[in-house]
Amino acid sequence: MTEQSLYERLGGVYGIAGAVDILVDRLFENASVNANDGVHAHHGVPANAPGYKFLVTAWSVQAAGGPPCYPGLDMVKAHETLKITDEQFDAVAMEIASTLNFCGVPSAEHTEFMDIIESYRSEVVEQRPKAA
Structure with missing residues (x-):
């Protein structure tokens, strides 16, 4: 018997979409996340909420081993102009973890999905030159 994918264990597209619906609402309310003007504009709060929820759902489905369905940019390209700090990445990760707990x-x-999130840190956080 084959082990179920994380996608299947999270409830498939319906389970993931339900969690993302909660998560994105939480992100739109998180002062630390929205303190970054680039992120706030990127989200297009609240006008782009449905589109943003779609992209996060599709990305999560695919990242968790579900069918390839994410039509967005790769993580480097999607975040390169946003100047995201480690602290802001941590704020988003905290909201993801809290949403997983809530659900x-x-x-x-939970651990497996958070490991996936952490694996993208270097692609999302702005790389600053090291001091000499």
């Missing part, structure tokens, strides 16, 4: 995602799946 009752079991510990193993």
Whole structure:
């Protein structure tokens, strides 16, 4: 018997879309996330909420091992002008973790999904030159 993918264990597209609906509403309300003017404009709060929820859902489906369906830019290109700091990445990661907890995602799946999120840190956080 084959082990289920994380996508399947998270409830497939319906489970993921439900969590993303909650998550994006939380992100739009998070002062730390929205303190970055680039992120605030990127989200297009609130006008672009449905589109942003679609992209985050599609990305999450694909990242969790579901069908390829994410039509957006790769993570480097999508975030290159946003000047995201480690602290802002951590604020988003905290909201993701809190949403997974709120939705009752079991510990193993929670950890597995958060490991995926963390693996994208270097692609999302602005790379600053090191001081000499």
